[in-house]
Amino acid sequence: MSIIIAPVITEKSEALKANENVYVFKVSKKANKTQIKNEIEKQFGVKVVNVNTVNAVQKKRRVGRYTGLSAAYKKAYVKLAEGSSIEY
DSSP states (O other), X not given: OOSEEEEOOSHHHHHHHHHHOEXXXXXXXXXXXXXXXHHHHHHHOOOEEEXXXXXXXXXXXXXXXXXXXXXXXXXXXXXXXXXXXXXX
């Protein structure tokens, strides 16, 4: 199972990428910061400075009269070294 699920492409993440060289990824809930750092460096061949993570909580969702929960996931904010970049 891969640790990195997908990049998060939103206005906020694109602004972080352009201004601060920070990339946002959706990652496995069980992955820790060290595992995320090693996986990013191995897959993309870049130098990672630091990793911050956020657990996105489940929210109640309704479809008609049925209620359920959205999927919970973890986001990783990955800051790259100066001059490094990722193309996805």
